[in-house]
Amino acid sequence: MNAHTMILADAAPDVRPKSAVSTGVGLVGLVGLFGWILIARHFGMDGPLSALTGVICCGLPMVLWSLLIDKVHRNPSTGIDWSAPPRPLKDSIDISLVKIAGLWATWGAIAVVYCVGRWYWSGNYLFAMQVLSTVAPILAVISVPYVIWIDRRLVEPRDGAHAFGQFLIGQGVSDRTILHDHFRAWAVKGFFSAFMISIVPGAFGDLIREPLAAMAASPVILVGWLITAMFVVDIAFATVGYVLTMKPLDSHIRSANPYAAGWMAALICYPPFIMMGDGGPLDYHPGTGEWSDWLAAYPAVVMAFGAVLVLLTGIYAWATVAFGLRFSNLTHRGILTHGPYAWTKHPAYLAKNSFWWLSTLPFLATTGSMVDAVRNTILMAAVSGVYYWRARTEERHLGADPAYRAYAEWMDRNAPIQRLIRRITGNAA
Numbered sequence: 001m002n003a004h005t006m007i008l009a010d011a012a013p014d015v016r017p018k019s020a021v022s023t024g025v026g027l028v029g030l031v032g033l034f035g036w037i038l039i040a041r042h043f044g045m046d047g048p049l050s051a052l053t054g055v056i057c058c059g060l061p062m063v064l065w066s067l068l069i070d071k072v073h074r075n076p077s078t079g080i081d082w083s084a085p086p087r088p089l090k091d092s093i094d095i096s097l098v099k100i101a102g103l104w105a106t107w108g109a110i111a112v113v114y115c116v117g118r119w120y121w122s123g124n125y126l127f128a129m130q131v132l133s134t135v136a137p138i139l140a141v142i143s144v145p146y147v148i149w150i151d152r153r154l155v156e157p158r159d160g161a162h163a164f165g166q167f168l169i170g171q172g173v174s175d176r177t178i179l180h181d182h183f184r185a186w187a188v189k190g191f192f193s194a195f196m197i198s199i200v201p202g203a204f205g206d207l208i209r210e211p212l213a214a215m216a217a218s219p220v221i222l223v224g225w226l227i228t229a230m231f232v233v234d235i236a237f238a239t240v241g242y243v244l245t246m247k248p249l250d251s252h253i254r255s256a257n258p259y260a261a262g263w264m265a266a267l268i269c270y271p272p273f274i275m276m277g278d279g280g281p282l283d284y285h286p287g288t289g290e291w292s293d294w295l296a297a298y299p300a301v302v303m304a305f306g307a308v309l310v311l312l313t314g315i316y317a318w319a320t321v322a323f324g325l326r327f328s329n330l331t332h333r334g335i336l337t338h339g340p341y342a343w344t345k346h347p348a349y350l351a352k353n354s355f356w357w358l359s360t361l362p363f364l365a366t367t368g369s370m371v372d373a374v375r376n377t378i379l380m381a382a383v384s385g386v387y388y389w390r391a392r393t394e395e396r397h398l399g400a401d402p403a404y405r406a407y408a409e410w411m412d413r414n415a416p417i418q419r420l421i422r423r424i425t426g427n428a429a
Helices: 003-011 023-043 048-068 089-116 125-151 160-168 176-209 212-217 219-243 260-267 299-321 347-360 370-398 402-414 416-425
Strands: none
Touching (some): 023 299, 089 176, 176 219, 212 219, 402 416
């Protein structure tokens, strides 16, 4: 290599690795969701079925964009070979029938957990159970032609469901790793799908019912409404992500987190295992007040503070929108490098915890007790520590993929937040 070539090589841009999801798919999902929100507000449709329709209006444009524009079904990562003719039905039907048996047995096991878990039959979860019990027979019927169709086109149709089916019919399992990953993936879907569906109606109803006059009259109410809107976006995209894990959309689960620490760190953030909820060991709320109450005497500060809270919630929602069809806890479904993930590897966790600190102000106690202030501050710090723990376990899981390692290395060199941390700590490496 001559000197001129070396100079050009040194000057070559440090290109960010390509993201598994395009920006467009999230944008069309937003258009569909906000379009339905406008219709629902106009006609006063604030019920649970209207909220569920909002999720559909969010997901359908993303499916169409993914197939027609991004053509994700052509990605090699789908495991589907569209260039070859479908294998003869007689060569795949036995595989398909075993797979259907494994799939139905998996769904049956999830249904048993739903029936046994008392929390699934009270409060918000009742809506989720109604939805899932309605669609379950439909999915069971549709799964038969779907599995038979896709198995004729998959390069390797013998997956985790097939391995479970083999186990059930007494054929044994040649690779238990595939079987274990199948169980983990469906445990994620079963647990989080029910949770996401259960919270769909609440925030959506609040978003639809809030009068424009009230928002115009009170900056605090306006801030609350905008924050609710960001949560509705997050919930809709996350629900779509858990439902649409499909190979033709390239949104299937590549792997589920195999580490117990990862599962523990995630599950303690959600009911019924949540530790931050009312009365939980990490409940930092007793003796705290609303941020707007502490700042009520300073209207200008209220507006500025509220704007920051809306911005943080917006970043949190943006981090979910960036996933498009692929949002999911505890799974690898493709590496994101665009949007807020070009700034930090964990934008949702960073924005969410910053929001909690600012909205709760745990170091201020309504009781006037220093003990309460110190206790709440320590507990809030512990909650942030849980999310740091989650981030580290996720990195450990995703680090098995060379694409994630390339992204992480690029982030260490270029991401603004990482560079800021290095500047603060004095580490220029």
